[in-house]
Amino acid sequence: MNDLDIREVKFQYPDGQQALRGLTLGVAHSERVALVGANGSGKSTLLLHLNGILRAASGSVTINGVPLTDQSIPQIRAWVGLVFQNPDDQLFSPRVYDDVAFAPRYRGLPENEVRDRVQHALGLVSMEAYADRISHHLSIGEKKRIALATVLTMDTRLLVLDEPSAGLDPRARRSLITLLQSFTKQTLLISTHDMRLAAELCTRAVVLDAGQVVADGAVESVLYARELMERHGLETP
Numbered sequence: 001m002n003d004l005d006i007r008e009v010k011f012q013y014p015d016g017q018q019a020l021r022g023l024t025l026g027v028a029h030s031e032r033v034a035l036v037g038a039n040g041s042g043k044s045t046l047l048l049h050l051n052g053i054l055r056a057a058s059g060s061v062t063i064n065g066v067p068l069t070d071q072s073i074p075q076i077r078a079w080v081g082l083v084f085q086n087p088d089d090q091l092f093s094p095r096v097y098d099d100v101a102f103a104p105r106y107r108g109l110p111e112n113e114v115r116d117r118v119q120h121a122l123g124l125v126s127m128e129a130y131a132d133r134i135s136h137h138l139s140i141g142e143k144k145r146i147a148l149a150t151v152l153t154m155d156t157r158l159l160v161l162d163e164p165s166a167g168l169d170p171r172a173r174r175s176l177i178t179l180l181q182s183f184t185k186q187t188l189l190i191s192t193h194d195m196r197l198a199a200e201l202c203t204r205a206v207v208l209d210a211g212q213v214v215a216d217g218a219v220e221s222v223l224y225a226r227e228l229m230e231r232h233g234l235e236t237p
């Protein structure tokens with residue numbers, strides 16, 4: 001059974017923009033998949049379907065064997081750790097600590113365990129010193145790291161990251177890659193324009209164009225296929 005099965009998903013934004021046009025994608029447990037595609041190809045729209053923030057007009061989304069429905073969304077959100085492209089969509093508490101504490105508190109963990117998890121997650125992104133800072137005063141790169149920490153408090157089965165390296169300085173980007181490489185049991189689906197990160201971290205690459213999968217295969221055969229990449233507005237690593 002796949003961790004993630006998307007079948008023939010179509011989605012249109014309220015203004016009529018058709019963002020996903022019958023998209024099908026399966027991801028097995030503990031795979032590391034890079035999702036690449038030009039601006040507007042539908043990457044973020046697709047990722048927002050994986051925990052029910054956006055709902056397909058037709059087709060189906062199945063996580064860990066469970067079809068995504070109104071009833072299953074709470075269960076599915078416990079399995080899928082989704083980090084938004086824009087960290088301002090993720091961070092809404094006055095204090096960094098409370099943003100990172102949100103998921104373990106929501107799951108009803110005792111406050112001493114919440115504290116341990118927050119400290120651990122902040123440590124993973126080298127942001128221990130930021131617990132008492134005001135989230136919306138942080139720089140973009142700092143916010144990106146805190147946004148990642150918010151999903152690292154829970155051991156989610158799938159990590160779904162939308163442009164995780166955008167805005168990071170070289171040291172933070174390198175430690176992000178090292179951190180993600182250390183997650184050997186989780187399934188990773190990472191949308192990115194950082195082809196070198198994709199090549200280093202992932203074993204499989206999926207190319208989107210105009211809301212459809214146009215290539216899917218081993219990283220070496222997709223990301224390094226110059227003609228294919230250029231045809232879809234991309235470059236080789």
Ligand SMILES: Nc1ncnc2c1ncn2[C@@H]1O[C@H](COP(=O)(O)OP(=O)(O)OP(=O)(O)O)[C@@H](O)[C@H]1O
Pocket residue numbers: 013014015017018019037038039040041042043044045046085
């Ligand atoms: N809220 C919205 N309302 C209307 N159209 C939208 C909205 N969000 C995205 N779109 C459109 O849907 C399409 C897919 O956008 P999406 O954000 O999924 O692309 P993307 O592949 O993530 O791009 P990027 O690389 O720039 O992050 C685009 O044509 C975009 O203009």
Ligand SMILES: [Mg+2]
Pocket residue numbers: 043044045085162
């Ligand atoms: Mg996007």
